[in-house]
Amino acid sequence: MKNLLFVVPLALGLSGGTQAQTAPAAKLPYHLLHTIAVGGEGGWDYLTVDPAGERLYLSHGTQVEVVDLKTRKVIGTIPNTPGVHGIDVVPGANRGYITCGRNNTCVMFDLKTLKAIGAPIPTGPKPDALLYDAFSNRVFLFSNDGGKSTVLNATTGAVEGTAELGGDIEAPATDGKGHLFANVEDKSEVIEFDAKTLAVHLRHKLAPGEAPTGLGYDPQHNRLFSACHNEKLVVTDSKTGQQIAVLPIGAGVDGAVFDPSTQNIVTSNGSGTFTVIHQDSPTNYTVVANVPTAKGAKTIALNPKSHHLFTCTADYGPTPAATAENPRPRPSIVPGTFRVLEFGQ
CATH class of the missing domain: 2.130.10.10 (YVTN repeat-like/Quinoprotein amine dehydrogenase)
Structure with missing residues (x-):
């Protein structure tokens, strides 16, 4: 601009x-x-604020960087997360979850040690966004291909079900009362579904939004x-x-x-x-x-305590030149x- x-x-x-x-020009x-x-x-995708732990988690290539929000320094790295997209944490269970889009898995990790817990958890294709819902004590892993959401027990990481959401899912939200919402990118919809039964209740068209x-x-x-x-x-x-x-x-x-x-x-x-x-x-x-x-x-991520906004670049x-395998290449990133x-x- x-x-x-x-x-x-x-x-x-x-x-x-x-x-x-539209507001007039102002400060x-x-x-x-x-x-x-x-x-x-x-590259990078989602970043997540953990206000309880005063940390910022950053998706970055094949790993997650962890920043201390008090010192604004990197204090650790969670490796082996190929094609990382989303991160969310469950402070009461000392657990965190990471979606790995390149190998269709989710990594569960210890919030204190930042070490992976157990083997990667298989998910639906192209896991992208994810969300911890305290009401149901579940973590929802949303596929950006095929409309599935793999549902985990937030404490143990055990798979508790699969939600069939009918489209390529993007960012979710929760009302904290058992209702979850998510954008459906390929159908230009926003949906509501039940956090416990996993049934879709409502579909709202977003046109003229696409x-x-x-x-x-x-x-x-x-x-x-x-x-x-x-x-x-x-x-x-x-x-x-x-x-x-x-x-x-x-x-x-x-x-x-x-x-x-x-x-x-x-x-x-x-x-x-x-x-x-x-x-x-x-x-x-x-x-x-x-x-x-x-x-x-x-x-973008919002810290609900400080009301600061975070983004990364x-x-x-x-x-690079276009190829048959990559007809629309992205600009290179300076190391x-x-x-x-x-x-x-």
Whole structure:
């Protein structure tokens, strides 16, 4: 982005009676507080804050980096996680879980030692996002190919079932009362299913939103915030399926969070911005700003204690030539430049 702040036009297709507007230019709601050098090689996906342990877990190539949020230093690495995507922790059980998309497994690890526990757990194809649900004491591993979710006992890691969700699943959320939500990327839907029976109860279409990835959730007002790849954020009533608003966001989105303390929805856009949208009321939303981050900073995590936002990126080198095996190559990543960006108000 050339400008630090720009006002974007409203997306069309808002539900009748719903108001959404763009705020006038003002002071940016978030600014860069710290850059945490991590280094190493490889790409990245999800990052996860553990507020109880004051740690940040980063997917990075074939391993997970662990950052102490008090010192902002890397304090450990969990290796042998090929194609790592998601990480979540179960503090009460001293367990963590990691999805490995390259070999269709999940690694369970000890939060204190960071050592793997037992053999990798087989999953459905292309395990990607995952979620610990305290209500059911289960960990849900979501496949981004084929619509399956492998369900684990959060304490033991034992497989307790498979949810058939009917599409390629992206980011999930929970209401803490037995209802789980997830974006269905290939069908442009957001669904609700039961954390215990695993039955899908509701399917909500997201059109004009397409290919949803990041998902934020406001349990107080039953609002789902689906960040879509065609640069739209779709707000849905989780109870009725009514589409409340459609708002413009930046390009290359992959993550979204909702902070109840600020009533802000923030999407992380790989083009190099956070789009910040304020929930003025459950039916009124304002695009506040597009905050500069960095190219490739596509995922996001919120620390619910400090209300800081985290994203990660690295420097890019040349793009390799296209081949028959890789017709759309990505730019190369400069070794040693992987880093975390921490933002606050």
